Amino acid sequence: MNKIQHRIVALSLGIIVVMASFWAVISYLNHHSMKYYQVTLERYLLLNEISTQSQAVLMVLNDYKLKPSTTRLEKLNTEQEVLMILNQQSLQLKNEHNQYLIDNYRGIIDSQLNTMEMMERAVQSNQHQLAQTFYDESVDISQYVNETTLSLLKMEISDHEQIYERMIHLGESITKLGVTTLGTVFVFLLILSYLFSKGITKSIESLIKGAKEIAKGNFDRPINVKANDEMLFLADTFNQMRQSIKELIQEIQSKAKLEKEVKEYELLLKDSELKLLQSQMNPHFLFNTLNALSKKAYVEGAKETSNLMVTVANLLRYNLRNFDLPVTLQEELDIIQEYIEILQARFPNRVKFELSIQTDQLDILLPSLSIQPIVENAFVHSIDPSEFGGTISINISEQPSYIMVEIMDDGKGIESEKIQSLMQFDQSRKSHGIYSVVKRLSIFFGEDDVVAITSKPNIGTCVALKLYKARLPSVRGVQPLTEG
Amino acid sequence: MNKWLMILVLTVFSASMLFSFYRIYLIYKPTMTTLQEIEAYTNPVFDDVPKKRITLIIPGIRQEQMALVEKEALASAEALHVHLDIKRTLNETAQELVKEVEVAISSKTDGIILYGVDDLNVRQVINKATKKGIAVITIGNDVPNSLRKTYIGSNHQFSGKIMANTIMEKLDHKGSVGIIGDYQTSFMNTHRLLGMNQSFQEYPSIEVIYPLASNQDRIWTAPEQTNEVLNQYPAIDAFIVLNGNEVSKVVSTIKSRVNKQKHLIYSFDATEEVRELMEESEVEIAIAHDYQQIGAKSMDLMTQWLAAEELPLPMEKYTSIHIIDELDAKEGVASE
DSSP states (O other): OOOHHHHHHHHHHHHHHHHHHHHHHHHHHHHHHHHHHHHHHHHHHHHHHHHHHHHHHHHHHHHHHHSOOHHHHHHHHHHHHHHHHHHHHGGGGOOTTTHHHHHHHHHHHHHHHHHHHHHHHHHHTTOHHHHHHHHHHHHHHHHHHHHHHHHHHHHHHHHHHHHHHHHHHHHHHHHHHHHHHHHHHHHHHHHHHHHHHHHHHHHHHHHHHHHHHHHHTOOOOOOOOOOSSHHHHHHHHHHHHHHHHHHHHHHHHHHHHHHHHHHHHHHHHHHHHHHHHHHHHHHHHHHHHHHHHHHHHHHTTOHHHHHHHHHHHHHHHHHHHHTTSEEEHHHHHHHHHHHHHHHHHHSTTTEEEEEEEEOSOTTOEEETTSSHHHHHHHIIIIITTSTTOEEEEEEEEEOSSEEEEEEEEOSSOOOHHHHHHHHSOOTTOSOOHHHHHHHHHHHHHTOSOOEEEEEETTTEEEEEEEEEGGGTTOOTTOOOGGGO | OHHHHHHHHHHHHHHHHHHHHHHHHHHHHHHHHHHHHHHHHHSOOOOSSOOEEEEEEEESSSHHHHHHHHHHHHHHHHHHTEEEEEEEESSSOHHHHHHHHHHHHHTTOSEEEEOOOOOHHHHHHHHHHHHTTOEEEEESSOOTTSOOSEEEEOOHHHHHHHHHHHHHHHHTTOEEEEEESOTTTOHHHHHHHHHHHHHHTTOTTEEEEOOOOOOSSOOOOHHHHHHHHHHHOTTOOEEEESSGGGHHHHHHHHHHSSOOOOOEEEESOOOHHHHHHHHTTSOOEEEEEOHHHHHHHHHHHHHHHHTTOSOSOOSEEEOOEEEEOTTSOOEEEEOO
16 A cells, blocks of 8 residues: 555655755855865965065065164064065966966066065165165065066956856856756645645545435445545445445344334234134124023924034034134034035025045144135125025145145136235225135245135136145144234 | 646656756756866966076057067967067057066066167166076167167168168159158167168258157157148158158148148058058058068077077177068068
């Protein structure tokens, strides 16, 4: 990862290196120029010193001439010594161009020294007239020294003029270059810093945008950061967090949905239980009444009526006892036999009942009263309205995974739209016989495909129930799902 | 995109930095050369065996003639391996000349070549130099009676004779001539007059007119002298101009006058100006001096003297003179 710190350090280092090398080169040039300026300046200074000394020594010479004394002589000798040393130094000024001029110059200084010595001797030998002549000559020669110094300086300067001009020009160029380079570096530094900070703030901005989206509850927009630094890491972490929050919320949502469905089932069950309770009131009363009536009928000699009443009473008992417990297919079929008997007693010669069993597995469990409501429906809707009555046949066959129970009638049939609506839950309908059977069977077996209704107009209707064998080895007492 | 922009900016930045360094390099090189030049200048360098130093003192006013001397002398110095210092006095005065000689003496030069001024002080300073062991050679204008080693230049008396003879031929040995120039203080001019008078003496019908001339008190310029002569002798036949540089002034003075009579003009020097005037037929005859020969010969003799090859030197070494006439076709050569 390209760290922000690394970038800043690299940028600073780059600028520092550039500026430092610039500074180094320019100071190198300056240093050398200064050195040579110094050397040339020293030459001028030496020339000036010689000229000044040549004049200064004259003053001492005059003093000595006017009042000769040992101290003055010593002083004069010291000054002369100085001039001599300076004259020696002037040798260094020689170069190819001016060597003979310097020779002349040194000759003149030499002459001055000689003349001054002559004067000294003249003074010592008391030849005042001669001393004055030598003194005058010394003054003249010192004048020549001065003039020659001037012409030498002039020559030096005119020789150096071009060089100085060039140096000044170069100095100006260096200054100009320095200023432009500094300006360029400054401008680029500004641009680079701008781009750099923009890169960082842009990443931060998109992070903020992403955070706002999440705060709004929108978890689907990924955060895009075009960077290669800590910002990218931050954005990635942010994205991961967004993803996990999204998943968590989805999980919570699906759980809530599931709970809602469960609540719906519970509501349905409560409803049917209520109905059951309501219906239990009458059967108990009827059951007791029927038993009393049966005994009365038996006492009065109406044996057949008494038997019929017992059958009705059995049916009622079955209804009351076994509703919330699974029963075997055999028990269910027994109830249906008794129910048919009642129907045949009520409506003699109108109802024919056929039972065909092609299986020995009649101990398969199913919710109680699963088949009876269908048989009742067949009678109520198909046989009863028919003028000549009809036949209800139950056909039990064995399939590889289930036992097929088909309840058929030869009535006028049901319209296909009505079949569909029968299978759906409808709060407005008074009775939900078929729906309740379908629901209970599907909850009991844990399968959706439990009931199939086929109907042909004026031929009949067939309701097929599928009893899955998975329940076969179970014992009585297995709680159906509705209980939970 | 941001990345590309960054790369672009960095590239431009690097390029500009490289350009700056290139410019530094461009500055660096000439700076170093300049510094090397200074170093070469400041490093003490001199010939192992020092050359002899000769000082040439010439008047600044005779620029055209002296330039020829100077050029030839410098060439000779180069050839003879001596160093030549050239000093120019502002005017042709004894005072300046003395000072320059004094400076040359005190600078302990080996030899002095000078365009002389005949003056007591000059004589004295030449003698002083000689006493100090410095050889002195006069050129162009001699300083007689001094301790100079030799004189190199035209024989002025001889040139005066030639001039007089030429004029007399032209004027058929009769008529009047006016002398323009400093004929009193200059040795050269007095000798020219001397030579002329020697010739004129033989023909009394020739009248020589001397206007007032410069002396120590007053300087008479060429136009003043010309006017004076013309005022007193309007019918004068010829003018003899001693200094070649004054010919044009004389010509213009004559032209400016009302009387447009033709006067013949003779010059003792043949400068470029004089030659031009000759082409315009303003000037009749001019005498040309061999300044190149003066320059070369003086250097030659000085080095011989310093090398003690040719001792003693002849008292005079005359150089050739030429007569240039109006047509510039007939160029006579006369030398002693």
